[in-house]
Each structure stands twice: as structure tokens, then as C-alpha cells.
Amino acid sequence: MAAGLAKEHTPMDAAFCAPAVSIRNLDIRFGSGASQFTALSKVSVDIPQGGFVTMLGPSGCGKSTLLRCVADLVPISGGTVSVNGQTPRQAREGRDFAFVFQEATLLPWRTVIDNVRLPLEVGRHGPGSSYADPAQLLDMVGLKGRENALPDELSGGQRQRVAIARALVTRPRILLMDEPFGALDEITRDKLNEELLRLWQETGTTILFVTHSIPEAVFLGQHVLMLQSHPGRVKEFLKVDLPFPRSLKIRDTLEFVKITAHLRALLEEC
């Protein structure tokens, strides 16, 4: 399935390549003077090439801000962020990453397939041949036959699938996801979690995934980046020692429960 997107995915990649995202002593402050607010302080972390890193933390700890900073949506106040060796701005203009928002953010006047095509219609980009086929992507996310539906006619889960297909159409090397399944019901969320893992393994894309669900963070992530608040900083960068491919059953294993319990305890300290 989706042969063009498949890339050999081995742990070797992570060991020998430069990190996909490298963050050093990152400070982010909003406002100025007395009303200045420090969202993130001295954050340093490396996201390995082809890795799946989930970000967890109490609300207001700046995990979304960190993600938006990598996406060049929030300016850096101090330190450096390097995305595939470039500044976030260069990476954005070079289409190195794609962003999936909490809301699907589809344009309601465009059909499903036209929404997936949107990234190919705007911005400066190279020849179209290097991009994925929108119809094939819709097939991959399980929406074959709904190409000409309008977003209103889809369920919340289906809309988020379209958003993921739209993100993948430029074949990004990095996928930034900001609580993409946060607004969905649990059953839909579980299903999309499994499919996202399958997609990740098929495409070899690096994924940075913000969530506030501990089980979701553990189920998806090779690593969990735990942040704490006031000011936002790294609490722990934890490797999740669970084998891939993972199925939802893994959540009932003792190892899984141990990790979630550990994270829950950490979260209480934050």
C-alpha cells in the first residue's frame, strides 16, 4: 500500500542520522515589560530522524507553543531551533514539515479531494512530481469514495483523516501534530491511533505529537517528552520500551501500565 511513500524504517536511522529537530536552550516569551510571560525556558531536546515523539504535560506548560515554534508560527526569543539543519522558516518554505491542528481546519467550501490538494496550489514549491497523489492518500486514510463530499458531510474522525491526508500530500519529512485527536470520541481516537502508527511505519516520517492523554502518549511514542509548567521546561525525555508494531492490546500489558503509572506520578509532581 502506498508504495511510493514507503521508506525502510529501522532503528539504525535514528542512530546514524542528524536529529530531525534539534532544540537548544530555547526560550519563548510573550509580551513585554511587566506583562511579559515566559512560556518556555531553556528547553533542549533532539527529535531523532524517523522517530515518533509524543509531548505530554499539564495544560499551560507550553507543549503547543514548542510545536508551533518548530513550525515557525511562534517567534523564538532565545536559543536555537534547527529543523533538518535549517531554521524553522527555511524548513517551512522548503515544505520540510506539515502541521495537523486540533481542529481539522478544512476549508468548508472545498470538496475533500480539493482540501487535500490545497498545499499543492499555494506557496512556493518545486515540481509537482515530488508530491503524493491526493486520491491515493485518501485511499490510504480510508476515505476512498468520499473524494467529492464536502467537509460538513463527514464525521469528526473522517475530517481529521482528511487533514492528515492533506498534511501528507507534500511528503513532509516531519509531521507536527497538535492534539489532533483531542476532540474525538475514544473509539474513533483508538482507531486513528492505530492507523497513525501504521502510517508512520509505512512512510518513515518523523512525528512530533502533542497530547494530554497519557495512554495515547505511551501507545504512540518511541519517546515521551514530558514538560512541566511555570515556566515551561523539560521534565523528562523517556524512552518507551515497547515493541513495534503495537496493537491496542498492548495497553493491557504490565509494561504499558508501569510506564503510564510512572508518567502519571511525574505529572503530579509538575
Add this chain to the structure above:
Amino acid sequence: MSEIAPSTKIAAGDADMSGRQDAPLPLGVCLQKGVMNWLANRWPTITAAIGCIVLWQSVITVFSVPTFMAPAPLEVLAALRDNAGVLWTNLLPTLMEALAGFFFGNLAAILLAVWFVHNSNAEKAFYPIAVFIKSIPIIALAPILVLIFGNGVAPKIIIAGLICFFPTLVNMVQGLRSASPAMLDLMRVLSASQMEILWKVRLPASMPFLFAALRIAATSCVMGAIVAEWIGSSFGLGALIIEATYNFRSPLLYATVMIAAALAVTLFSIVSLAEKKIVRWKTSNH
């Protein structure tokens, strides 16, 4: 009532199905179905309209109201028939002025709104002026324009345009700003230019707002043209209204008013139809 409502729903459902299915129905059957549907949906409106006309006729008859004061519906109908030629030759200039005013007034409003959204200084500079012009009563503005532009069509088009301009400007500014922050973030991640954001996001997002204003403009442009014709004109429905009033030709006056109303309703329907064709997505949040 309770018996009719469910059958109406079923009939409407049938029509939807026949519209979507590929199997073609004979045109006659379609038409018949369409008319039946329309009747089923509109019977309260039709009944009320007939009721009003009957009431009007009976008040005139019972109280023996003289024709010059208020003509009966049948007399108006006769005036419509007898003066068809006069009404038609006066309808055309009014229609032309209203359409030209509609076009230029809305075009100016849309362009100005686009400018305002991209340049806050332009908005600060010209928005108060637009409000000031808006607050001058149109009836007071008409003589000024007639003095400047004379008795031709120009002042009529300007007044019809001015009357359309302000609601469209306000709605269009709001509509262009209605694109959600997330959509704008998405376009930024895609490194879209301001032009691309305008064409792909802001303008489509503004369509429901624009059409709300255009529906108002469709009726008010006719009003603007007629008001302008009152002030100084020898042609058009407005001039005919003045002439019929001064000559106590009440049936003709009423017939002219009917034509003017029909014109406004027609323009309104055309805009509503265009809206249905263009705004196909749900806009419940507006």
C-alpha cells in the same frame, strides 16, 4: 395542518431523490411534481396573499371608498393592463439605474473592504468618512447630486449605488475577517502569499456575509433609483409615481408601485438563487 405537514416532508424528500438519481424522469412528470411541491410548501403564503387582496377589495366596496383615494384591486389590475406600454417604457430606465447602482456600489464596497482588511491605516482613514456619508439621509443627498450631475441617469445610479454601498462594506469587512485563526495558521505553514490567502481563504469565507448584504442591496437599489427619480426626472417608475399622484390617477399609481415591488422582489430572488448556487456549505456558525 397536522395532516399536511408530514406529507409535505415526504413530497420534499421525493423531489430531492429525483434530483440526485441519474434515472431521468419525463419532463412533464418533473414539472407536475415541482408545481405540487411548490404549492405544498407555499400554501400558507398563497392563502394569506389572496386573503389580503379579498380584504382590500371588500373594504373598498363596503365603505364605498372613492377611486382617487384608494382604488380597488380590480381597478389596479385594469390600470396594469391599460398602461402596460407606459409602465414598460418607465420600468426599463429604473431597472437599468438600479442594476448599474447595484453593480458599482457593491463593487466599490468589496474593493474598499479588501483594502481595509490589508491596510489598517486605510480603514482608519476612510471608515469614518464612509459612516458620515451613510448617515446623510439619501433623500437629502439626492438634490445635491441632481444639482451636480443634472437630470440624466448619473445621479440615479450614484444614489442607487450609495444605498447599496454601506451594508456591503460593513458585511464584507466582517466576512473577510471571518476566516478562523487556525485557517490562517494553516496557510502560513504552507507559506501562502497574501494574495493566495485572499483568494483561497478570505474571499470564500466572506461569501455568506457578502450575500447577506447583496440581498439587502437587491431591494434597496430599486428604492434608491426611485427616490432619485422623484427629485428630478422625466422618466422612470419614480417619475411615473409623482405624475400619477399629482393627477389623481390612483390606479396607475398603485400599478406603478406594484411594478416597482415586483422589480425589487425579482432582483432579490435572483440574488437568493445565486447564493444557493455559490454558498453550498453549511454556515450555521454565522
